[in-house]
Amino acid sequence: MKAWLLAHLRAFSDAWRRLAAQPLAAGLSVLVIGIALTLPLALAQMLVQTQRFAERFTGSPQVSLFLAMDVAADQRQALETALRAHPGAKSVRFVGRDAALADLAKSAGLGDVAQALPANPLPDAFVVDVRGTSAATLEQLRRDAAALPGVEHVQSDHEWARRLDALVSLARSAVLAVAVLLAAGLVAITFNTIRLQILGRRAEIELAQLIGATDGFVRRPFVYFGLLQGLLGALVAWILVAAIAAALDRELAVLNRLYGSALHFGLPAPLTVAGLSGLCALLGALGAALSVQDYLRRGLSK
Amino acid sequence: MLTLSHVCKRYPGGIEALRDVSLAIERGQLVLVEGDSGAGKSTLLRLLGAIELPSSGSVLVDGQNTRALGRRALAALRRQFGVIFQDQKLLFDRSAFENVMLPLDIGGFERREAQRRARAALDKVGLLHKEKALPVALSGGEQQRLCIARAIVHRPRVIVADEPTGNLDETHAQRVLEMLDSFNALGVTMIVSTHDRMARERLDGRRIRLQAGTLSEASAAVA
Ligand SMILES: Nc1ncnc2c1ncn2[C@@H]1O[C@H](COP(=O)(O)OP(=O)(O)OP(=O)(O)O)[C@@H](O)[C@H]1O
Ligand SMILES: [Mg+2]
Numbered sequence: 305m306k307a308w309l310l311a312h313l314r315a316f317s318d319a320w321r322r323l324a325a326q327p328l329a330a331g332l333s334v335l336v337i338g339i340a341l342t343l344p345l346a347l348a349q350m351l352v353q354t355q356r357f358a359e360r361f362t363g364s365p366q367v368s369l370f371l372a373m374d375v376a377a378d379q380r381q382a383l384e385t386a387l388r389a390h391p392g393a394k395s396v397r398f399v400g401r402d403a404a405l406a407d408l409a410k411s412a413g414l415g416d417v418a419q420a421l422p423a424n425p426l427p428d429a430f431v432v433d434v435r436g437t438s439a440a441t442l443e444q445l446r447r448d449a450a451a452l453p454g455v456e457h458v459q460s461d462h463e464w465a466r467r468l469d470a471l472v473s474l475a476r477s478a479v480l481a482v483a484v485l486l487a488a489g490l491v492a493i494t495f496n497t498i499r500l501q502i503l504g505r506r507a508e509i510e511l512a513q514l515i516g517a518t519d520g521f522v523r524r525p526f527v528y529f530g531l532l533q534g535l536l537g538a539l540v541a542w543i544l545v546a547a548i549a550a551a552l553d554r555e556l557a558v559l560n561r562l563y564g565s566a567l568h569f570g571l572p573a574p575l576t577v578a579g580l581s582g583l584c585a586l587l588g589a590l591g592a593a594l595s596v597q598d599y600l601r602r603g604l605s606k
Numbered sequence: 607m608l609t610l611s612h613v614c615k616r617y618p619g620g621i622e623a624l625r626d627v628s629l630a631i632e633r634g635q636l637v638l639v640e641g642d643s644g645a646g647k648s649t650l651l652r653l654l655g656a657i658e659l660p661s662s663g664s665v666l667v668d669g670q671n672t673r674a675l676g677r678r679a680l681a682a683l684r685r686q687f688g689v690i691f692q693d694q695k696l697l698f699d700r701s702a703f704e705n706v707m708l709p710l711d712i713g714g715f716e717r718r719e720a721q722r723r724a725r726a727a728l729d730k731v732g733l734l735h736k737e738k739a740l741p742v743a744l745s746g747g748e749q750q751r752l753c754i755a756r757a758i759v760h761r762p763r764v765i766v767a768d769e770p771t772g773n774l775d776e777t778h779a780q781r782v783l784e785m786l787d788s789f790n791a792l793g794v795t796m797i798v799s800t801h802d803r804m805a806r807e808r809l810d811g812r813r814i815r816l817q818a819g820t821l822s823e824a825s826a827a828v829a
Contacts, residue, residue: 307714314711508708511695515658516685517712519676 315524322501322525322530333497334533337490339573341584342343344481346545349572351475357567365369365442367449369430375454381427383454387432392431392445401426427456439469453466487587490537492592494530495598501526502599523596527589536580546571607632607795608654611690615819616648623649625819626663631797633763634762636790636811639799640824648692648768648790649798654797655687656680685713688762690753692799694770696741703737709760727759728752731785747778754785761794762798764795771802780795783808 323330369387371380380398387396398408404426409418432449434442442460450458502509509522548571558566571577608631615624624638624645630794631637631654639647650731652658656672665672667683675683688709689773706727710720728734733744741749750770757765767786771779783805790796790811798809815824 310772311714314717474764507695508697508700510709511697512712513681514684514695515687515689515709515712516681516683518681521712 311521312524316528319528319532330533333493333557334536334540336590337493337533337537337584339560340489340493341537341541342544342548344479344486345541345580346548347475347479347482349481349545349569351441351472352572353567353569355472355600364458365434367432367434367445367458369432369449369455370457370459371428371430371454372456373427373577375428381451386429386452387430387449392435392446392448393483394435396517397431397433399429399554401428401511404429422449438588449498453531462512464582490534490584490587491591491594493531494588495595497533498526498530498592498595499599501529520598522600523593526596527592530588530590530592530595531585532588534580534591535585536590538584541584542571542577542581607629607668608797609664609666610653610660611664611666613653613665614659615646615658624653624816624821627819627821629661629814629821630793633795634790634793635764635786636647636809637797637798637813638809639797639807639816640798640801640813640814642801643699644730644818646819647801648817649679649819650767651766651797651799652819655689655764656683657689662750685709685760686763686766688760688768688794689756690757690765690770692772694753696749696752696756698741701740702733702744702755705717705741705752706755706759708754714737715760723759725757727755730758731755739755747774747781750774750778750782750818751785753781758789762794764797765796766790767796769799769802771800771805776804779804780808 322390369383371383375383384396384398387393396401405424408426432445434445446458446460450456509517513523549571553568553570556569559564559569572580608629610627610629611625613624614622616622627650641647647793649658653660653672656665656667656675656752658671659665662747667686668681668764670683672680672683691772697708700708703724706724707720712725725734725737725812728737731754733748733751733755736744738750741752750772754767757767765786770786771782774782786796786798787809795809797806813824815822
């Protein structure tokens, strides 16, 4: 156990020393990895923030139920109870026909017209706020509401919600695709960096194997090198993401002031940053391990 | 402890470097392998050091058949040997000290202990004052002594020395031979290949002769 730890510590310090010994070459690889990682990380961060903002800014989608003119008070009561019990409903508000007319008169400046009407043409209505932003929930609520007795017409902004939904999921798939591609890229970059390093240290590796080095002994320092490179690449990426976010936030501050909104990017939660950095480190280690394995498999001197 | 039975070694290209070689080497023995260039001396030593595997026949080290071992076990076996390579295989981008440290790193020695041993080995071959030098800054004789230090630093049970006096002048060759002799006196099994007449005269031990890949005992003839 102690020997095992010792071997790993040594491999780690060896990797670190080699990284520090060629700051330019290593720095360039780290920079390339960092820039490659910046794209998906920045996109993901923007997506998350925009989605959150969209929910907050536009509020939840609504469904309006217009009742038949002859609905009695107790039937209306039953309707409200049914609506409140619906899992897709966040809140239910009743808008009486008189209130609706008064509202219309006030908001549209149609006071005179309203006055001139012989009778109130507006029906009673329920306005239901939908839980969440999913188009599926909205659609379900719309359909259920339409089936309730006494409801004559249902109007919902489901088209809008569906479009937002589609856009968000499209953006999410795009970010995911870019992320997967660049994760593969990170593995490939590391694979190649390590391959070059192995070529440069061929004499040493071959000698080590001749005098009894195990595959693990050969592999370890390279894997740690890949790990460190991935981790440093992720750090570079986060610095770039933070810089981009800061620049965007400065622009957004103006918009936010004008529209009274609160959209800003910033960095994700520390735990997310740590988790994604760890993932990048693991991908680097994977690329390195694959590279060494490839060498060991072909360089078998039996 | 080292047993070869009916060993053949064919290299790609059809060259048969060893033909039906059988040989038993006891613990603590000093064996001189003689033969002309191309006779198969290096090949024999590489098979003994578990660096290469026979094409047919078997090489047993303490009863373990080298051909039957997995990669890990083979590596463990190699760590029990100290090898002086004919082509030296010094690492030219590492200091003398770091060259000697390599077998200890591989053996998983604790850092302090490793450094102590590396210095002791360098001291033994008279190179302690050059521990920081790169191999290119060493003379031919010093490089050869560095190879010896690297071969003995982890206190192997067996030393396999391929032409250890290869291109040294008489004085330096003499020193190297004395050194090898002194390790043998400590009980280390020693297998030395050479076509150097002086080495044959200076080292006292069992002699075997290779001729175009075929082995014969030469002891009787020379002694
Ligand atoms: N890796 C190899 N691939 C192909 N042929 C080889 C290889 N190693 C050795 N040989 C051949 O095997 C034969 C024996 O070579 P070996 O190196 O064992 O001879 P040697 O007795 O050590 O010679 P020298 O005294 O010149 O060092 C030679 O014909 C050589 O060309
Ligand atoms: Mg030879």
